[in-house]
Amino acid sequence: TGGHPTTRLCLEALEHLVRPGMVVADIGTGSSILSLAAARLGARRVYATDIDLLPRKIARENVARNGLDDVISVLEMDDFDAAARDCDVVVANIVANTIIELAPGLPARLKPGGIFVASGIVDNHRDLVSDALRSVGLMPVDARGEDMWVCLVSRLEPDSTADAEPLALAARALPPIGSESDAWAS
Secondary structure (H helix, E strand, C coil): CCCCCHHHHHHHEEEEEEEECCCCECCCCCCHHHHHHHHHHCCCCEEECCCCCCHHHHHHHHHCCCCCCCCCCCHHHHHHHHHHHEEEEEEECCHHHHHHHHHHHHHHHHEEEECCCCCCCEEEHHHHHHHHEEEEEEEEEEEEEECCEEEEEEECCCCCCCCHHHHHHHHHHCCCCCCHHHHHHH
């Protein structure tokens, strides 16, 4: 519904970024609200996926219910990996750990100058995620917050080189997902 702050932050970012004819990828699509928004904003093609089967099923139903099957493809992970390349915008409204884990593969999903929108990040993990993104050539463009949540917008700089050290530091700094020490809400 867009009721959660992280979803609202992503929707606001997409509203400013998506232009007619763009190609967008939605990683961790859930109900597909961000994919639907990108399509309604004029994206020519939207590739969406989620690690879980049930959200992919629900996303497909929502896409069909909105009559956007010709624009949005909700794909299994392997198919998404093959299709979601050379995108103008990639959006991921997921937790900081997963964004850091995905960071090395993001440049291959974006065209040079493409934009990555990341949310689901608590404010105290902002710098870790930003450093991880910077380490793979995604330079900060904008950051917005609501309550304890942050949305980071980064641009893929052409000819940037990866620096594995900040990425490794960021990955080690956060507790594993699902651990008792996972402090996403603290």
